[in-house]
Amino acid sequence: MTDHDGRAGTGAADPDTAERDLRQRKVRDAMAAQGLDALLAFAPPWRRENVRYFTDAPVTGTATFALVPADGPVSAYSTRPADLHAIAAHGWVTDCAAIDAHAPAALTGRLGDLRPARLGVAHYELLPRLLADQLRAVLPGTEIVSATRLMDGARLVKSDWEIDRMRRVDAAVAAGWQAFVDVVEPGLPEYAIVAAVEAAIKGLGAEDNFMLIASGGDEVRGMTAPSPRVLERGDMVRTELTPQLNGYWLQICRSVTVGAASDAQRRSFDLFNEAVEAGMAAVRPGVTAHDVARAQNDVFRARGYGEYCTSQYTRVRGHGHGLHLDETPIIEGNETELPENAVFIIHPNTYTPIAGYHVLGDPVRVTPAGAEVLISTERKLFEGATR
Amino acid sequence: MKRGLVVLDPAEIPEREWRERVTALQRRLADGGIDVALIYGDVSRSDDIAYLTNLCIYWNEGILAVPAQGEPVFLTKLSPRVFGWMRLVSTLSEIRSGRNFGELAAKELGAGTGGTVALLDSGLWPAAVADEIRDALAGWNVTEADALAREARLVPSGPELALLRQGAGLLGRTVAGAAADGLSPSDRVAAVERGLRDAGFLDVLATAHDGPDGVTSLRVTGQYRYLWVHASRLAGGGQAAWPAALRRASDAAVAAARAGTTAARLTEAARPALDALPADAVADVRWVHQADMATGGEYAAYPADLPLPPGSAVVITVEAAFPDGRHAAVAETVLVGADGAERITGAGVEVPR
Numbered sequence: 001m002t003d004h005d006g007r008a009g010t011g012a013a014d015p016d017t018a019e020r021d022l023r024q025r026k027v028r029d030a031m032a033a034q035g036l037d038a039l040l041a042f043a044p045p046w047r048r049e050n051v052r053y054f055t056d057a058p059v060t061g062t063a064t065f066a067l068v069p070a071d072g073p074v075s076a077y078s079t080r081p082a083d084l085h086a087i088a089a090h091g092w093v094t095d096c097a098a099i100d101a102h103a104p105a106a107l108t109g110r111l112g113d114l115r116p117a118r119l120g121v122a123h124y125e126l127l128p129r130l131l132a133d134q135l136r137a138v139l140p141g142t143e144i145v146s147a148t149r150l151m152d153g154a155r156l157v158k159s160d161w162e163i164d165r166m167r168r169v170d171a172a173v174a175a176g177w178q179a180f181v182d183v184v185e186p187g188l189p190e191y192a193i194v195a196a197v198e199a200a201i202k203g204l205g206a207e208d209n210f211m212l213i214a215s216g217g218d219e220v221r222g223m224t225a226p227s228p229r230v231l232e233r234g235d236m237v238r239t240e241l242t243p244q245l246n247g248y249w250l251q252i253c254r255s256v257t258v259g260a261a262s263d264a265q266r267r268s269f270d271l272f273n274e275a276v277e278a279g280m281a282a283v284r285p286g287v288t289a290h291d292v293a294r295a296q297n298d299v300f301r302a303r304g305y306g307e308y309c310t311s312q313y314t315r316v317r318g319h320g321h322g323l324h325l326d327e328t329p330i331i332e333g334n335e336t337e338l339p340e341n342a343v344f345i346i347h348p349n350t351y352t353p354i355a356g357y358h359v360l361g362d363p364v365r366v367t368p369a370g371a372e373v374l375i376s377t378e379r380k381l382f383e384g385a386t387r
Numbered sequence: 388m389k390r391g392l393v394v395l396d397p398a399e400i401p402e403r404e405w406r407e408r409v410t411a412l413q414r415r416l417a418d419g420g421i422d423v424a425l426i427y428g429d430v431s432r433s434d435d436i437a438y439l440t441n442l443c444i445y446w447n448e449g450i451l452a453v454p455a456q457g458e459p460v461f462l463t464k465l466s467p468r469v470f471g472w473m474r475l476v477s478t479l480s481e482i483r484s485g486r487n488f489g490e491l492a493a494k495e496l497g498a499g500t501g502g503t504v505a506l507l508d509s510g511l512w513p514a515a516v517a518d519e520i521r522d523a524l525a526g527w528n529v530t531e532a533d534a535l536a537r538e539a540r541l542v543p544s545g546p547e548l549a550l551l552r553q554g555a556g557l558l559g560r561t562v563a564g565a566a567a568d569g570l571s572p573s574d575r576v577a578a579v580e581r582g583l584r585d586a587g588f589l590d591v592l593a594t595a596h597d598g599p600d601g602v603t604s605l606r607v608t609g610q611y612r613y614l615w616v617h618a619s620r621l622a623g624g625g626q627a628a629w630p631a632a633l634r635r636a637s638d639a640a641v642a643a644a645r646a647g648t649t650a651a652r653l654t655e656a657a658r659p660a661l662d663a664l665p666a667d668a669v670a671d672v673r674w675v676h677q678a679d680m681a682t683g684g685e686y687a688a689y690p691a692d693l694p695l696p697p698g699s700a701v702v703i704t705v706e707a708a709f710p711d712g713r714h715a716a717v718a719e720t721v722l723v724g725a726d727g728a729e730r731i732t733g734a735g736v737e738v739p740r
Contacts (some may be wrong), residue, residue, distance in 0.1 A: 046388070126429075126515075129510050129514040133514075199581035203577035313468070
């Protein structure tokens with residue numbers, strides 16, 4: 001992961017106490033409803049969204065925590081001392097301490113003082129036994145339960161403050177995709193595309209990126225990490241590219257051909273674009289993830305490609321976004337309601353025999369008027385150079 | 388997130404060495420009365436699994452089951468659609484997919500008849516996953532075992548040394564360029580990303596933080612194949628004297644490093660230079676195995692009297708914490724020999740091909 005202090009011009013400068021207070025209020029209401037006396041958000045390196053939710057700070061420690069008592073100030077802890085300055089500098093949490101994973105005295109001491117009867121741990125499912133044992137030892141009479149779903153629910157509906165942050169990620173999304181299109185040419189290895197994208201988005205202050213890629217013809221069945229494969233004229237190069245800026249992830253799914261697109265590649269794009277538009281047309285407050293997935297899949301079914309919407313060929317028809325990049329799955333059978341100001345990407349990415357795996361999708365916000373697309377990049381089949 | 392080159396190249400690590408790694412672990416299992424070892428990994432920390440198979444867990448979690456005899460099997464919640472790629476970039480032939488690890492382990496191991504299943508490096512397993520495995524493996528004796536795979540990784544093999552030298556040389560050169568005058572923190576990180584990913588790094592963890600006196604602390608950890616290299620540099624700073632003092636302290640610590648030396652001794656060696664830091668700055672001198680750099684060494688125990696093992700590759704860091712909470716560091720990756728340490732992240736180090 002990458003983060004840095006390039007805040008100027010990227011909007012993460014001043015702490016917004018109203019947003020901080022709103023979050024703490026939302027979570028404390030949910031804690032009260034579930035009978036929790038305290039909530040401990042745990043962040044391993046690949047799931048830092050809940051600690052970010054309370055601190056608004058980029059952290060790099062291997063194990064970080066935010067402790068939310070039923071009332072009183074939130075405190076934060078990290079195995080990396082340099083994180084303490086980052087947390088305090090953002091101003092949302094000023095009570096922070098360094099911990100040793102083998103003896104996290106500052107954290108266990110605070111928990112021992114609190115002695116909650118019932119403690120919720122967000123990402124309890126990922127908490128290493130080394131740390132879990134020390135929590136249990138200091139809280140012998142405490143019922144410890146998972147608070148992962150509680151936090152997922154708290155983060156589902158974005159505030160205006162968050163939507164504003166997410167809109168700003170579009171600059172990195174657009175620059176990243178443009179760099180992708182600009183660099184594509186015959187003879188280039190896949191991993192060099194990633195290098196160009198990373199340089200573009202990090203120069204704009206992106207903290208991290210999630211990205212999968214695939215290149216080739218109609219034999220391509222899915223995307224992976226990049227390989228040494230070199231691009232050939234006529235290839236279609238697919239990616240989902242997901243910069244993280246000021247904590248928020250925003251994804252774009254696009255495909256670009258190396259040289260002029262073939263008729264099959266154009267037909268494939270038309271099918272996928274129709275599915276994206278059908279998914280968008282289904283969006284309104286209160287619609288379910290199932291509804292949005294079914295609208296997309298119905299397009300494939302109507303065109304005789306329904307079998308390619310199954311798990312044999314694809315994963316999801318999209319997923320939620322925010323402080324984590326892959327939240328509520330947009331799949332048939334998921335009856336999770338998508339309320340106003342939920343944010344998710346609609347991407348019917350899958351394999352078909354038309355032109356192989358195709359990748360296309362935009363992130364949207366749920367508004368009373370329907371789906372609002374949060375990125376500015378044109379939704380089309382891009383054609384790259386053949387230099 | 389891991390998004391750099393993943394490749395299995397027999398010219399780098401021969402097939403025989405991959406087989407020997409698994410065989411060596413299997414011998415230890417047999418000696419310890421263990422029938423099957425389970426090794427957990429996730430997207431942020433999967434080097435034990437990569438050491439045995441070259442598999443990169445680029446998303447989610449996975450468990451490698453290594454029987455005392457027979458082929459290792461990878462258990463994953465990812466779709467079978469990625470099995471082809473996994474086989475292409477790893478030595479694995481056996482991969483199983485399912486909804487949860489308990490079901491996967493039970494299906495793979497079958498009903499137990501009193502045999503022993505060991506969770507290696509069990510303290511780092513998510514407690515919930517370990518409990519799920521225990522509950523699912525009826526008839527098996529599920530135990531906890533030492534970090535046998537990590538232990539095997541602490542002293543690099545010949546082919547690993549070649550990769551470490553190559554990766555460290557690339558990283559040292561790239562970081563030197565990114566630490567040049569006149570760049571913004573974002574530009575420094577962008578330059579590192581461009582240089583290292585273009586050179587085939589799998590992962591790049593780069594930060595550029597402003598420190599006191601206009602100094603930027605640039606820290607770069609890179610994963611080359613499954614091995615880790617690191618360098619930290621100070622950029623800018625004009626007239627401030629402390630950056631030079633921190634660099635001298637780093638040089639002194641590296642010069643004092645050799646097999647058997649401890650962090651306490653490195654601190655002693657660095658002390659004269661550290662005394663030139665501002666009086667209110669707090670200095671720390673430490674070393675971490677490259678094998679632990681996925682976590683910055685934060686999950687391993689590094690007491691001050693732990694000796695540097697001969698033949699190991701470690702990162703030696705000299706870090707200053709200032710009263711306002713900001714930190715700055717100089718760090719090098721070195722190879723530890725009996726008579727001294729070889730700095731392999733220097734800007735002028737020739738990059739072997």
